[in-house]
Amino acid sequence: MTAATHTQMSRHAHYVPSMDLVPLVLEGRVSAIARMISRAEAAYPEAAQALAEIYRHAGRAHVVGITGVPGAGKSTLVSALIKALAGAGHKVGVVAIDPSSPFSGGAILGDRVRMSDAAATSGAFVRSMATRGHLGGLARATLEAVDILDAAGYSPVIIETVGVGQDEVEVVSAAHTVVVLSAPGLGDDIQAIKAGILEIADIHAVSKADKPEAAATIAALNGMMALGAPRTDTRWSLPVLAVSSVSGNRLGELTEAISAHWMHLKESGELAARRRAIARTRILSTARHLFHRKFNEGGGDLDSHVEAVVGRAIGPSTAARLLLGWESEA
Numbered sequence: 001m002t003a004a005t006h007t008q009m010s011r012h013a014h015y016v017p018s019m020d021l022v023p024l025v026l027e028g029r030v031s032a033i034a035r036m037i038s039r040a041e042a043a044y045p046e047a048a049q050a051l052a053e054i055y056r057h058a059g060r061a062h063v064v065g066i067t068g069v070p071g072a073g074k075s076t077l078v079s080a081l082i083k084a085l086a087g088a089g090h091k092v093g094v095v096a097i098d099p100s101s102p103f104s105g106g107a108i109l110g111d112r113v114r115m116s117d118a119a120a121t122s123g124a125f126v127r128s129m130a131t132r133g134h135l136g137g138l139a140r141a142t143l144e145a146v147d148i149l150d151a152a153g154y155s156p157v158i159i160e161t162v163g164v165g166q167d168e169v170e171v172v173s174a175a176h177t178v179v180v181l182s183a184p185g186l187g188d189d190i191q192a193i194k195a196g197i198l199e200i201a202d203i204h205a206v207s208k209a210d211k212p213e214a215a216a217t218i219a220a221l222n223g224m225m226a227l228g229a230p231r232t233d234t235r236w237s238l239p240v241l242a243v244s245s246v247s248g249n250r251l252g253e254l255t256e257a258i259s260a261h262w263m264h265l266k267e268s269g270e271l272a273a274r275r276r277a278i279a280r281t282r283i284l285s286t287a288r289h290l291f292h293r294k295f296n297e298g299g300g301d302l303d304s305h306v307e308a309v310v311g312r313a314i315g316p317s318t319a320a321r322l323l324l325g326w327e328s329e330a
């Protein structure tokens, strides 16, 4: 155990060791789940072994990503989905990544309140994550939260995230089923094109179908599909659905499409390929963040290598190899 962990633990007199929380998480105890997620978010070194154990127990949940630009209607849709899916007997988990304020670093309160209303009446578990300050990266923290809910027996586990920014796209790409939500009237182009997330969609949904402008957005998306928009899985015929979270209209079509896609993944063998791709991305992403952290937070010899590169004693490529230990100092 490191000295830092010791200090951390002695400040909390009632600190339950993370390994002791694992059986409680697996039993589905909500307080243990919440604590485990907090420790994953804070990247406590003490929790690493417990998270590894939890990962070994996860792997059953259907992970559904819901992405779209801010204002697309994601949180409203997730609340409606919680009610619909819980009503059909599912134990729904939600991890929402909110754009955090640069001043407070906090998550947007409105989303939490709205979604926890839906959660309270349905036995769902909803967690908002801040977008900043994750040692080892946002993707790592978020996907560990998904593992925790998965191991605790939640399925589907929904990830809500804005579809802009590399971290966010990385997170949603780790879902088995990706729903890209576009709102009518939010600019002329399909927002998925602008955000560069068109090709990660397994299902296109147009929100606010109660508004007359929705028809044009649906037509535009259908037109794009007909032109052969880029996509990852050509054996799946990608649906374009209209939903209204306000009226609840056609929400059933979306829940059906989500479960049809899950069936498709299992029956076609595509699930195994996705699992491999997800594992690969998670490893590489965590490694990249750990590397950055090691050398950016005053560690390693980054500064002296910077001087050497600026002074043209060595090139940036040599410096990188030296930092990685792939080349030794001459």
Ligand SMILES: Nc1nc2c(ncn2[C@@H]2O[C@H](COP(=O)(O)OP(=O)(O)O)[C@@H](O)[C@H]2O)c(=O)[nH]1
Binding pocket: 068, 069, 070, 071, 072, 073, 074, 075, 076, 077, 207, 208, 209, 210, 211, 243, 244, 245, 246, 247
């Ligand atoms: N008319 C209508 N408004 C909606 C619908 N879904 C969401 N909204 C509104 O769109 C705005 C943004 O919704 P929100 O769920 O916060 O979007 P997010 O930023 O993507 O999470 C809010 O004012 C919602 O009330 C819908 O189905 N119909």
Ligand SMILES: [Mg+2]
Binding pocket: 074, 075, 076, 111
């Ligand atoms: Mg939201």
